[in-house]
Amino acid sequence: MSFLSRKKILHLASVLLAVSVSPVTLAKEKPKTSVSDLRYGVTLYHYYQQDYLSALAELMVADSRDGIQGHGNNPELIAGGISLAFGMQNHAESVFNSILNDEKRPQTARDAAWFYLGKLQYLRADYEGAARSFNHISNKASENLLAQVSALKINIAIRQNNFMQLDKKSLDEDRLLDWNPYATYNLGAAYARAGNFEQAEYYFNELNDLDGDESSLTQKELWALQDKAATAMGYSFWHKKI
């Protein structure tokens, strides 16, 4: 196996992990209480099962009737989020921009809109734009949202090839929450691709030292990541020897 193909494997693994940063793989949330509008609840029911077409159809039927009552900005945000997941990026962008252009919107709605807009720019490989959008998010945003933003900022640094400027403190477990193992793996893979195997080993070892009890990821998810890290580390050792 050539070095190029090993690089491809590491790159593929990294891409796969980046794909997991999708609108539907949000970190664990607290359960919601009952909804006051049934159509909104039905939309969520489809959305959480990744049935985006049915979710959007439900929202559109609601819009053509008397809309969804009593959920503030949530239906709009969810419409933008589902459109993004369904590959309707232009539509999603117009929804988020309309929220951001309205200064009367509460900060929580603006934070969510900036977050999704940043994610959209990230998906379009507009990494500078994504970083700018993420910088608009206030510190009052939810812990889970800020954790995802931190992980995405690390991914942006990797994509822009300036991840070596990140210090090890950027991997703050308390800030990254469930995204910490993913960020650790991605940094390890990035160093391996760059040929810096010592640093790669450092991050892969960090990941392998993580205990299932310390992370709220499912044990299977953590094992899968650790398995990938162990495989990648094996390639690193092999490469150092040849």
Added chain:
Amino acid sequence: MRIALRSLAQLTLILISLYSSFSYAEDATPTADTEALKESVLTLNRDLLILEEELLYPASSQVAIYLSMDLGTFFALDAVKVEIDNQLITSELYSDKQTQALFRGGVQRLYVGNLKTGEHEISAIFTGRGPNKDYKRGAKLIVNKTTDPLVLELRIQDSESQMQPKFDIKQWEM
């Protein structure tokens, strides 16, 4: 009529998914054309859903039954059966994905149909697992169907005081 509408919707969706997969094969970034096509399909789907509802379930005879779970930490839903006047009208076996969607705040539209005006008995039987034992519990409600649509919500809720689930049926005012 109902089958024809659904078939048309399904055919359209198959065509769009085929089109999308070919487009993605050529280029990872969805094109504006693909997005426009998706919007057209969504609009068509919406119109078909509205048409289906208006033609098959007119407001004067419509009954819609939803299922929700408020928190649900004391109950893992396995199945539900719904009867109107002792006639089974729908039943559902739940996958993990469905129960998770309910647990996170989703509401399932379990049944939409027609019902004559007058008094009717609605009953639901829930089966599932609780913290210490398996549950098979029922909930009943006598309703008076008028010429307005009848909207019912089967609710699974946590009773914090009793540390066990409770089940009821709520009638929505339309």
